[in-house]
Amino acid sequence: MLLPGHGGTKMATTCSAVDFETAVRRPTLEFRNACVKIGGGVEEVGEALVEAVVAQKGFLELVDARAKPNLEEMQEMLRPTGESMNRIEEIAQGTQKEWKNHAKAVAEASRGLTWVVYDGPNCGLDKPEKHVENCWQSAQFYTNKILMERKNTPEAELHKSWVVGLKQIFSNLRSYVQDYHSSGPAWQAQLKAVAPPPPPPPPPPPPPPMGHTEENVKEETSDTMAAVFAEINQGEAIASRLRKVTDDMKTKNQKDTPQTPFEKTEKKNHPSNTQQKKLSSSFLKVGSGEWNTRWGTRRLKSKTRMQNKRFICLRAMGHWFMSEAR
Secondary structure, eight states, X not given: OXXXXXXXXXXXXXXXXXXXXXXIIHHHXXXXXXXXXXXXXXXXXXXXXXXXXXXXXXXXXXXXXXXXXXXXXXXXXXXXXXXXXXXHHXXXXXXXXXXXXXXXXXXXXXXXXXXXXXXXXXXXXXXXXXXXXXXXXXXXXXXXXXXXXXXXXXXXXXXXXXXXXXXXXXXXXXXXXXXXXXXXXXOHHHHHTSXXXXXXXOOOOOOOOOOOOHHHHHHHHHHHHHHHHHHHTTTHHHHHTSOOOOXXXXXXXXXXXXXXXXXXXXXXXXXXXXXHHHHHSSOOOOOSSOOEEEEEOOOOTTOOOOSSOOEEEEEETTEEEEXXXX
């Protein structure tokens, strides 16, 4: 008959000895109470089992706190458990015949406590949970005898409770080692030797540079034109910053300068007074770009010619804009 167990695998933690206390030691103390009720050699072997379980808890506290020891250290750490198990064996060999099966059952089951010497597939021992299971099956041969011998007697229920209590201890032990020490004692250094967490992912690449889309050009043009309009709307302030044309800068006084088409313009092509007033007013609206200031006369977009007039010419966004100089 297999021992019941909830299975699963937990990573051993620093609380494994604490869980051993709950899963194994406390049921063993309750089992001792059942041994006391029966008395005789059963009480004695029950006390020895408690000592062995307490010794194993002390061993597990060391497992939770330190790295794996060398062989000599391991033998010393297991010495208390071994001494308690030797006592159980001595009781089983020397107890009275009436309690012989009880002592033998405890002796066989307690050998499951030797799971702690498992050190890998080639160590000659079954894996911890399987080892505990096999030891219980050996003990079950004697517990079945106890139940048969006490059947239909006034003590039947008492001995039945004793068998159930012993089975509970090693059923819990099997589940415990399967959860925490399925490959042998999980020394604390083994827990720390886990793989380091993966490095954080690399930062995302920078966003691509903003392309010169049509919308971007419109936004740039809009911002630049706003600045230009603000400059133009200053009105007279702009004219005040322009240089005045001196006599030597005039084209008509420069003998080596060829005549321009504007100086030979016929009268019929003179702009009307309305056109002159329009040019003399504030500058036309312009776009963006560098402002270039020039003196002299220039041809208007409508090819209207003017004669003997001085104009301020401003170039922006590839266009010329003129205002008559006063």
